[in-house]
Amino acid sequence: MSDRPVADKFAAFEELIPPLTDLNTPYREALSRGELILQQCQSCFSHQYPFESFCYECGSTELENKISLGQGFVYSFVKVHQPYHSAFKPFIPYTVATIQLDDGPRLLSAMLDLTTDVKIGDRVKPRIERITASESMLMYELERP
Amino acid sequence: MKSLKQKYCIIGVGNTAYGKNPGISQIAHNVLAIRSALEDAGLTAQDLDGVLTKAPTSTFPMLWGPKIAEALRIQPKVTATLDQAGASNIGLIQYAISAIELGQAEVIAISYGDNPRTGTRASYARPRGDDALAGLFGAPSSYAMVAKRHMHEYGTTNEQLANVAIAHRTHASMNPGAQFQELFTVDDYMSSRWVAEPFRLLDCCPVSDGGAAYIITTEEKAKELKTLPVYIEGIGQAHPSWDFYRRPELATSGAKIAGKMAFESAGLQPADVDFCEIYDCFTIVPLISLEEYGFVEKGEGGSFYEEQRTHIGGELPCNTSGGLLSETGMPGTQLVVEAVRQLRGQGQNRQVKGAEVGLVSQQGGIMTTHATMLLSNQGVHQ
Numbered sequence: 001m002s003d004r005p006v007a008d009k010f011a012a013f014e015e016l017i018p019p020l021t022d023l024n025t026p027y028r029e030a031l032s033r034g035e036l037i038l039q040q041c042q043s044c045f046s047h048q049y050p051f052e053s054f055c056y057e058c059g060s061t062e063l064e065n066k067i068s069l070g071q072g073f074v075y076s077f078v079k080v081h082q083p084y085h086s087a088f089k090p091f092i093p094y095t096v097a098t099i100q101l102d103d104g105p106r107l108l109s110a111m112l113d114l115t116t117d118v119k120i121g122d123r124v125k126p127r128i129e130r131i132t133a134s135e136s137m138l139m140y141e142l143e144r145p
Numbered sequence: 146m147k148s149l150k151q152k153y154c155i156i157g158v159g160n161t162a163y164g165k166n167p168g169i170s171q172i173a174h175n176v177l178a179i180r181s182a183l184e185d186a187g188l189t190a191q192d193l194d195g196v197l198t199k200a201p202t203s204t205f206p207m208l209w210g211p212k213i214a215e216a217l218r219i220q221p222k223v224t225a226t227l228d229q230a231g232a233s234n235i236g237l238i239q240y241a242i243s244a245i246e247l248g249q250a251e252v253i254a255i256s257y258g259d260n261p262r263t264g265t266r267a268s269y270a271r272p273r274g275d276d277a278l279a280g281l282f283g284a285p286s287s288y289a290m291v292a293k294r295h296m297h298e299y300g301t302t303n304e305q306l307a308n309v310a311i312a313h314r315t316h317a318s319m320n321p322g323a324q325f326q327e328l329f330t331v332d333d334y335m336s337s338r339w340v341a342e343p344f345r346l347l348d349c350c351p352v353s354d355g356g357a358a359y360i361i362t363t364e365e366k367a368k369e370l371k372t373l374p375v376y377i378e379g380i381g382q383a384h385p386s387w388d389f390y391r392r393p394e395l396a397t398s399g400a401k402i403a404g405k406m407a408f409e410s411a412g413l414q415p416a417d418v419d420f421c422e423i424y425d426c427f428t429i430v431p432l433i434s435l436e437e438y439g440f441v442e443k444g445e446g447g448s449f450y451e452e453q454r455t456h457i458g459g460e461l462p463c464n465t466s467g468g469l470l471s472e473t474g475m476p477g478t479q480l481v482v483e484a485v486r487q488l489r490g491q492g493q494n495r496q497v498k499g500a501e502v503g504l505v506s507q508q509g510g511i512m513t514t515h516a517t518m519l520l521s522n523q524g525v526h527q
Contacts, residue, residue, distance in 0.1 A: 016278050
């Protein structure tokens with residue numbers, strides 16, 4: 001995915017990229033390679049996102065990064081009509097979903113360019129799109145559109 | 146609460162005009178509301194030995210309690226600023242009771258004031274760190290995610306959400322101080338614009354300027370004054386705490402545990418409650434709150450509102466002054482003020498007849514915090 005050209009329609013998302021930190025750098029570098037990684041606790045083996053220096057479940061500080069397929073299902077969602085940020089304007093109304101990952105964590109994700117409406121329970125998979133030369137963003141799409 | 150040495154009362158309430166008030170600072174909203182509450186109690190600022198505040202949502206300054214004290218030209222023994230978001234206004238009462246119980250203070254003012262309507266409101270639509278790229282901005286989208294899940298689990302409909310907004314607007318129409326008093330129908334609701342489906346504009350409370358305050362003291366001190374005291378019968382709190390989308394259950398709140406705690410400490414049960422003032426930043430919240438408190442079965446909040454059972458004159462009047470949705474978008478202080486007015490028989494043409502026990506429900510964040518308070522007049526004011 002890393003050799004894909006930057007799509008102009010995603011360029012405006014650059015403004016929303018949070019600052020790089022020691023904690024989020026591995027995640028962001030993985031995304032820009034086209035991979036989703038989570039942390040896995042080496043004590044209780046639960047998966048974690050966002051990244052921290054300790055495990056939220058058991059407090060262990062032994063964590064390793066693991067590549068995740070990122071699959072899951074839609075736990076809830078909204079369809080945003082309000083133009084809160086210019087980057088999302090071309091996609092209005094756009095869907096934001098709470099994704100229940102098969103690996104355990106839940107996360108929030110935009111689902112852009114949908115051709116059919118999503119429903120709670122729909123199976124979804126990651127869609128990683130390049131925003132800048134070095135940054136990509138995680139979105140989700142339906143497994144079977 | 147069971148082991149407290151004495152009873153505690155609210156002896157004065159006050160507020161500034163709700164809505165759009167250019168030129169009135171955050172400090173002014175606090176000070177003018179406190180001075181109004183003091184006058185209501187028959188006291189002056191010099192009678193206060195405690196000042197407790199919730200920080201303004203729009204800016205969140207440091208050392209806010211002492212700043213309010215300075216603006217009252219007093220140096221109180223006790224100050225604090227508590228952050229439980231929209232639940233802070235009951236949390237502060239708990240703090241006041243603790244301070245009085247410890248002998249640190251006897252008369253305490255609690256206030257909130259902010260001017261996000263005419264001042265800055267950038268904090269209201271702030272993207273949330275790493276979640277900004279997910280496109281979730283502003284509180285409406287997050288609460289809409291909760292509403293969508295409630296609809297999925299229990300079949301709650303937009304018509305039912307409309308009836309929450311309509312009930313509160315109906316009460317606001319009887320309240321000359323309410324920011325929005327014009328009645329609307331389900332059709333009007335259905336034609337209001339989408340903000341974040343399943344929420345339309347009329348599911349959302351306004352952003353409002355305003356201040357509100359109340360004065361807390363002991364029963365003994367209250368009896369020295371000419372004011373009509375309202376008794377604090379029970380307080381509970383419970384905080385779901387996690388980012389909303391990571392909680393095991395999305396369509397619940399802290400009301401269940403906070404309510405149980407409040408009812409147990411008061412020795413009361415839901416059937417004893419004559420009216421409720423429920424935090425209603427969005428229509429889904431009071432509906433879930435009534436379910437969690439046990440006034441209705443889980444999943445039946447929507448039909449309870451649709452059958453208009455929360456209207457004044459119905460079996461459980463709720464949000465008698467219009468709530469956040471219609472009286473003012475202030476985060477919860479006004480709900481305590483209205484409960485006190487109802488229990489004193491000062492509800493004018495929106496008075497709940499024979500009201501003796503009222504429940505105030507507050508929550509903040511995205512149903513992240515929760516506090517519940519039971520108030521009564523012990524049957525003496527009506």
